[in-house]
Ligand SMILES: Nc1ncnc2c1ncn2[C@@H]1O[C@H](COP(=O)(O)OP(=O)(O)OP(=O)(O)O)[C@@H](O)[C@H]1O
Ligand SMILES: Nc1ncnc2c1ncn2[C@@H]1O[C@H](COP(=O)(O)OP(=O)(O)O)[C@@H](O)[C@H]1O
Ligand code: SF4
Ligand SMILES: [Mg+2]
């Protein structure tokens with residue numbers, strides 16, 4: 001495998017969920033489904049950090065969970081170093097689980113409240129059968145990476161005795177003790193105060209620069225993604241609508257949905273624009289997405305064609321893809 | 329002035345000892361103004377504003393100060409008077425909208441309940457008013473028959489705002505109304521809120537830990553730190569010329585959408601344990617500008633034109649602001 005080959009290849013991945021049927025559904029023999037993720041594809045190389053942005057409910061977490069095999073796709077494949085992660089034998093699967101790690105959305109729920117911090121950090125090493133003699137060094141290394149000094153009393157304390165920022169550092173350290181090649185961080189700072197958030201974002205930048213792993217960083221806020229990811233994907237109702245360098249997405253967003261996301265980013269400036277966002281309402285019902293372009297009922301640019309035809313994700317310039325009939 | 333909070337002190341009696349969560353807090357709410365109360369979690373924001381409603385957990389006690397609403401002190405008011413005040417004059421939207429709405433009742437029923445029970449309305453009027461309230465906050469009146477779990481986070485926030493507005497109060501207190509929402513929904517809820525505030529000439533106390541929310545909708549800001557007011561004044565003035573290092577820190581830690589790809593400056597450490605707060609200035613363990621005296625004497629309130637800051641070095645603020653902009657200023661400050 002050359003250094004330039006993709007580490008992760010996501011190929012037409014979709015995931016739907018069954019939802020409970022109403023009386024009318026049962027009468028008509030319908031099995032309603034939520035299409036959480038539809039036909040997503042992208043590749044990720046070692047050292048690359050990809051942001052995934054979009055509103056709540058657009059499928060970011062569902063996609064992230066498929067990438068590390070917490071749930072299987074309904075169709076499509078995720079390949080890790082060329083191997084389909086859905087078709088791995090037991091041994092390959094164990095290796096994959098060591099090499100791909102998830103950092104949870106909420107640090108307050110991520111750790112077992114009855115375990116000491118030390119035990120929470122040892123657990124993944126034990127599960128991966130790393131020799132006990134190496135544990136101390138691995139843990140010290142991970143704690144250094146997240147800038148936690150590790151006096152004995154800290155390692156022996158319990159999650160409720162730590163602040164949110166310390167907890168999130170522990171959660172990140174726990175993902176790093178196995179020296180993974182790939183991490184998925186799902187809203188790792190959304191539960192934290194801004195003052196503390198900044199420190200975690202700095203750590204994520206360092207992890208990116210020093211460890212050279214591939215990472216996916218999920219958020220609804222482009223101003224956070226920008227600190228960690230050179231490249232970003234915008235998702236809308238389960239589909240990728242734009243993909244490109246983060247800076248370009250922010251400075252010259254093409255898709256009207258990305259434009260709205262940029263405009264919605266909060267800034268601490270009293271002179272900011274109070275113009276209403278260019279999109280109306282909220283996400284439509286994922287059980288019955290609009291025909292054609294899924295964004296069309298909220299889109300300020302929609303034309304007749306948008307209801308009839310699904311816009312394909314087209315390359316508009318090298319490294320920049322957009323799915324829109326009007327702008328691309 | 330609609331509301332004056334004066335030297336308010338609120339304690340929690342806990343098994344570990346007395347926690348003075350609010351320690352001498354003062355601020356005003358002018359009629360028709362939006363006042364933001366901002367600070368990190370655990371700084372006493374919720375405790376302070378719940379004091380105004382007197383709906384407090386069993387462990388909480390008033391231990392000093394006054395809360396004057398149109399000249400009458402809420403702290404010493406009788407239960408009966410207080411009952412008249414709540415909903416009709418002052419409405420409260422609690423920190424989680426899930427707490428505002430009872431999961432086992434249809435949302436519309438809950439609004440009608442308040443209208444009939446507290447507002448003395450008949451069934452038909454209550455139903456019509458509930459529909460009116462829903463359309464005011466941008467919800468479809470057909471959804472009145474839904475249960476709270478059938479709503480998205482943003483819809484729940486809108487519904488709890490509708491509930492608060494039911495009896496046309498003068499003052500609405502909203503605790504972190506947009507904290508759990510994504511940026512799009514947050515913006516939409518804030519816009520609705522701002523429109524209603526202007527149309528109804530509401531006075532609002534908006535609790536948040538996010539200074540961008542303050543910048544977007546507030547006229548005045550009260551920055552709380554460790555149970556005290558670190559800084560307060562008109563929003564434009566405080567954000568343009570922060571005089572307290574804590575406010576400077578909150579501002580600088582905020583991620584920007586444009587500009588250089590740089591490191592952010594966190595405020596290292598966390599707010600102190602209020603069981604045993606540090607002597608002198610409470611921000612000292614995290615402050616890059618601390619001096620000898622900061623460890624000994626609590627700072628005085630430096631007042632200038634409605635803008636106050638609780639810092640020994642408030643008169644040097646202009647110079648400190650420049651230093652505060654550098655990332656290095658904030659590294660290696662806290663021992664924790
Ligand atoms: N286990 C499940 N069963 C049924 N529906 C699900 C399940 N998990 C997710 N969904 C649905 O799939 C869609 C996408 O959800 P997902 O959690 O991936 O969104 P998200 O972008 O991560 O949102 P957020 O920003 O709120 O975390 C939503 O409509 C959600 O309700
Ligand atoms: N019911 C309670 N019993 C004891 N202590 C409490 C209680 N509620 C809050 N506190 C303490 O009071 C302080 C302020 O909390 P709070 O008012 O919730 O702050 P904020 O709203 O700014 O996050 C914290 O130290 C918190 O732990
Ligand atoms: S009083 Fe001293 S320690 Fe406190 S904020 Fe001012 S300079 Fe910092
Ligand atoms: Mg999610």
Ligand SMILES: [Mg+2]
Pocket residue numbers: 373374375423503
């Ligand atoms: Mg609170």
